[in-house]
Amino acid sequence: MTPPESTPPSGRARRRGSVDELYAEARKGSRLALGRLLTLVERGGDAADSISELAHTDAGQAHIVGITGAPGAGKSTLTGQLVARYVEAGRRPAVLAVDPSSPLTGGAILGDRIRMDDVVVPGEERSVAFIRSMATRGHSGGLALAVPLAARLFDAVGYDPVIIETVGVGQVEVDVVGAADTAVVVATPGMGDAVQANKAGLLEVADIFVVNKADRPGANDVRRDLDLMLDLSHVTGQEDTNYRPPILMSSALEGAGADEVVKAIDDHLAYLGTNDRRLVRRRHRVRTEVRARIEQALSLRIEAEMDSNAGTEAVAKAEAAELSPTAASTLILDRLLGRT
Amino acid sequence: MSNAGQDAPLRVVLAKLGLDGHDRGLKVVARILRDAGMEVIYLGLRQTAASIVEAAEQEDADAIGLSMHNAGHLTLAPTMVQALRDADLHTPVIVGGIVPDVDVDELLEAGVAAVLGPGASAAEVAQTVRDAAAVGS
Amino acid sequence: MAANDRTDSSSEAHAAYRAAYEKASLRDVPFETMSGVPVDPVYGEAPYPGQYPYTRGVYPSMYRSRLWTMRMFAGFGTATDTNTRFKEILRNGGTGLSTAFDMPTLMGRDSNSHWALGEVGRAGVAVDTLADMEDLFADIDLSGVSTSMTINGPAAIVMAMYIAVAEKNGVARKDLAGTIQNDIFKEYQAQKEYIYPPRPSVRIVTDMLRFTSAEMPRWHPVSISGYHIREAGSTAAQELAFTLANGFAYVEAAVAAGIDVDEFAGRLSFFFNSHSDFFEEIGKFRAARRIWARWMKERYGATSERSMLCRFHTQTAGVSLTAQQPENNIARVAIQALAGALGGTQSLHTDSFDEALALPSEKAARIALRTQQVVAHETGVANVADPLGGSHYVEWMTDEMERQAEAIFTHLEELGSGSILEGVYMGIENGYFVGEIADAAYRFEREVNDGRRIIVGVNEFTDGNEDDNSELLRIGHEVEELQLKRLAEVKQRRDDEAVARALAEVTAAAASPETNMMPPILDAVGTYATLEEVVMAMESVFGTYVEKAII
Incomplete structure (x- = not known):
């Protein structure tokens, strides 16, 4: 829900080029252009569709890494350490950090942005990394479209790896991470994290587990719990029964274990390279996105149909108990599917 | 698909520029703007002009809010505005904190979009950001 | 002392109080009301001032022996400028020097650091090397003064510079008296002037405790400060609880480092905020003394009385000052200063009315000092120790502050699996302190915003807000150039x-x-x-x- 006062004034005109121009500039390395394109991606609609068309041709190179875990698990600190290591290794990482919007106001505080001076090669003026914060903006349907498209855009303009960081609480967030090439699930001691991960469905999507704050009491319990659940579960590591996700111990605050996480992510990519596994993963990702797009489009149509005269009337009749909810929905559905 | 996005929230970068650690006001402002439906990219303490420019660029911010409590505003705020212009960014900069009335004109002349004094109400804070974002960029 | 039916003068406690009071030297002023009515040094029930758990005051005679120290925190410009000011204070009979450092110094940065741009010499004096410290204390006999230095992150280095200056001038470190704030926990919680992570920082603090215990018997190595916690927006109870918990944490750290509790605890001191809710503040001060005494004795096994005394400095609430109609701040400061005196503070800094706008002007600083002089000399509050003790409301408030604080200690103990020290570390790491403070600050702002809480001149009674306030102190760029x-x-x-x-x-x-x-x-x-x-x-x-x- 977005209150009316959050609507920006219509005169919010920035100096911006066409999508084509911006895309060309972003491909040449303009962060300014990339930043603006990401805003358009986030808003969805026609401009986002055009970006999707453009990026589609150029993408396909980057390693997409998802990182998720409960709030306070130390995801962003870990992400920062991974980015620092990628930068040091001469790569060009991008991060998309997704945080929830307030359901009441539609606003959000995105307070986990990695400090750029922590991810710069010593001696260089600025970091090659690109960090973008994204709020869920209430309706998760939008997120399911915006995140894969933003990742594709990063990929298309030359970033690799592309890290998607989400709070692993909602289904969409889990899906988004699960659709990455490599899904990393971060757990911490003392929060019943192993059990929570199981409940949230993270166990099924995880390719790598990281037990963060490993210096805390209880870290080994989390590790043992995860191990046990992996033993019991037959559907782990993205339905690949031959794969058992490694469980790594780290202490993001001290930076311990980050090298191991980087290596495990690389190893997983290499593993995906065997037997077309990466292709399978990508097919899955495409399928997920296509479905999300259809759902999004349909849900817009549903809203429109319900707001139409016939729709309003059917709902009103149902409310007055003149029609059953089933009959009312059939009536609207028929119109929606052109069955009338 | 219809052209969505007309009602996208404003994106505002909030930061403390320099060494000063008084962040009570900035945190309150962060919540005020969130409650007014904006997306706040909260950079927190000890930011430099360069780090704020990078964030504004990557986050495609509609406005930047700086909080200052150490009498350094006449040096730091113009430095910030210049750094943005050097990066070809025209993001409006709003300065809050302890700024004596007599300094307001000098800050506005240096390119600061607005100055929020202590005691500004939540509605004033949100409206100032909205107005600055509408004029700027 | 005349017997009266409001004092239980027959008890053993009263006899002990009486004996202690008789031993104290008293100021040479009449202890009577303005109308000439003689008054007792204390009224009501035991335990009396100077008696465990010291709820009613740390000394039996309180302000009858010595008024609170009127310590005014100042400093700006170059070391030489501040030195001139110091000498003026000493010429006027003052013995306490209080040093404010500029922001780069507080953060351990030199004046030529890019971080220092625009900040050199602005909010205090710039100290880059021993040479600046030599200028700061030039021609001052450091064996005869007490110096307070408000610095935390680089406290060890600044204290070392002070020792070095003294020794160069032939004053032994054992003869140095003073206080260095050096309270690193509250930096992570509120003031944010930290350099290193918490554990190595606390190691430096314990090194300083050990060093001063062995070599500087007149030095106060830590001033445990709630002031900044309150300024960051906490409630009174949070200020009380977080501050005392930090104190307990230092005690645990020092004991863990092998220092005997009675070796250092007597030289710990406290620093509280005095805000505008009069009775809540007084309850807070009284509760602080009681809690500290009980924990030191019962939990940490202190045996020396000095280790149990919560002696504190108070400063009026800078955060309460309004930029609108700034003269109204004089009234706020007066009320807050009175609360400090009634709460039994050992020293007091009163804020200048123009501080919501800029550094204090000379005139505003003088009015601030005069305000506490009025409280001390004209109101009669200095005649009787703990004059509000026994009031149903004040006693209830004291208990309530204590109850809230104990609930917070319990939470910290849980966080730290039985250790307050570990609980404080955990609370810093998981954002407990900053989160609680930010919540409280936001709640207050909302209430002001919604008009449920009236701040004069801000959301009510705003006629007169248009007045010109251009007479402010400005500091030029020359200081920066000179310092570089x-x-x-x-x-x-x-x-x-x-x-x-x-x-x-x-x-x-x-x-x-x-x-x-x-x-x-x-x-x-x-x-x-x-x-x-x-x-x-x-x-x-x-x-x-x-x-x-x-x-």
Whole structure:
């Protein structure tokens, strides 16, 4: 829900080029252009569709890494350490950090942005990394479209790896991470994290587990719990029964274990390279996105149909108990599917 | 698909520029703007002009809010505005904190979009950001 | 003392009180009302002032012996400017010097650091090297003054510089009296002037406790400060609880480092805020004394009375000052100062009415001092210790403050599996303190915004807000230029090899947890190594602290 006062004034005109121009500039390395394109991606609609068309041709190179875990698990600190290591290794990482919007106001505080001076090669003026914060903006349907498209855009303009960081609480967030090439699930001691991960469905999507704050009491319990659940579960590591996700111990605050996480992510990519596994993963990702797009489009149509005269009337009749909810929905559905 | 996005929230970068650690006001402002439906990219303490420019660029911010409590505003705020212009960014900069009335004109002349004094109400804070974002960029 | 039916004068406690009171030397003023009615030094029930758990005051005679110290915190410009001010204070009979440092110094940065741009000499004096400290205290006999230094992150280095200046002038370190704030916990919780992560920072604090215990018997090595916690927006009970918990944490850290509790606890002191809710503040001060005494005795096994005394400095609430109709702040400060006096403070700083706008002007600073002089000399509050003790409301408020504080201690103990020290570390790491403070600050702002809480001149009674307030103190850029020149000169004439050797020793000591940091830091500042150089020599081992933003 977005209150009316959050609507920006219509005169919010920035100096911006066409999508084509911006895309060309972003491909040449303009962060300014990339930043603006990401805003358009986030808003969805026609401009986002055009970006999707453009990026589609150029993408396909980057390693997409998802990182998720409960709030306070130390995801962003870990992400920062991974980015620092990628930068040091001469790569060009991008991060998309997704945080929830307030359901009441539609606003959000995105307070986990990695400090750029922590991810710069010593001696260089600025970091090659690109960090973008994204709020869920209430309706998760939008997120399911915006995140894969933003990742594709990063990929298309030359970033690799592309890290998607989400709070692993909602289904969409889990899906988004699960659709990455490599899904990393971060757990911490003392929060019943192993059990929570199981409940949230993270166990099924995880390719790598990281037990963060490993210096805390209880870290080994989390590790043992995860191990046990992996033993019991037959559907782990993205339905690949031959794969058992490694469980790594780290202490993001001290930076311990980050090298191991980087290596495990690389190893997983290499593993995906065997037997077309990466292709399978990508097919899955495409399928997920296509479905999300259809759902999004349909849900817009549903809203429109319900707001139409016939729709309003059917709902009103149902409310007055003149029609059953089933009959009312059939009536609207028929119109929606052109069955009338 | 219809052209969505007309009602996208404003994106505002909030930061403390320099060494000063008084962040009570900035945190309150962060919540005020969130409650007014904006997306706040909260950079927190000890930011430099360069780090704020990078964030504004990557986050495609509609406005930047700086909080200052150490009498350094006449040096730091113009430095910030210049750094943005050097990066070809025209993001409006709003300065809050302890700024004596007599300094307001000098800050506005240096390119600061607005100055929020202590005691500004939540509605004033949100409206100032909205107005600055509408004029700027 | 005349017997009266409001005092239980027959009890043993009263006899003991009486004996202690008789021993105290008293000020030569009439202890009677303005109309000439003689009054007793205390009324009501035991335990009396000076008796465990000291709810009613740390000394039997309280302000009858000595008024609170009117300590005004000041300093700006170059070291030489502040030195002139110091000498003026001493000429006027003052014995306490209070030093404010500029922001780069507080953060361990030299004046030529890019971080220092626009900040040099602005909110306090700039100290880059021992040479600045020599200028700051030039021609002052450091054996005859008490110096308070408000600095935390680089406290060890600044204290070392002070010792070095004294010894150069033939004053032994054992004869130095003063206080260094050095309260690093509240930096992570509220003021945010930290350098290293919490654990290495606390190691430096315990090194200083050990060093001063052995070599500087007149020195207060930590002033545990709730002031900044309150300024950051906490409630009164949070200020009380977080501050005392930090105190307990230092005690636990020092005891864990093998120092006997009675060796250092008597030299710990406190620093509280006095805000506008009069009775809540008084309850807070009384509860602070009671809680500290009980925990020190019962939990930490202190046996010396001094270890149980919560002696504190108070400053009126800067955060309560409004930029609108700033003259109204004089009234706020007067009420807050009165609360401090009725709460039994040992020293008091009153804020200047124009501080919501800029650094205090001379006139505003004078009015602030005059305000507490009025409270001390004209209101009669100094005649009777704990004059509000026994009031149903004040006693209830004291209990309530204590209850809220104990609930917070319980939470911290749980966080730390039985240890307050570990609980404080955990609370810093998981954002408990900053989160609680931010919540309280936001709640207050909302209430003001919604008009449920009236702040005069801000959301009500706003006629007169248009008045001109342009008479403010301005500091020019000359200070910065002078300081940069000074720093370059010092670096020019020092022995760079000696500096490098000394800094290497500092780094080596940092890497060896058993070594006390103080001796190598003393050696380093003696070579005119800069503040930032010494900070960096430790940083290479300790790392830096970056706060996770919690809103």
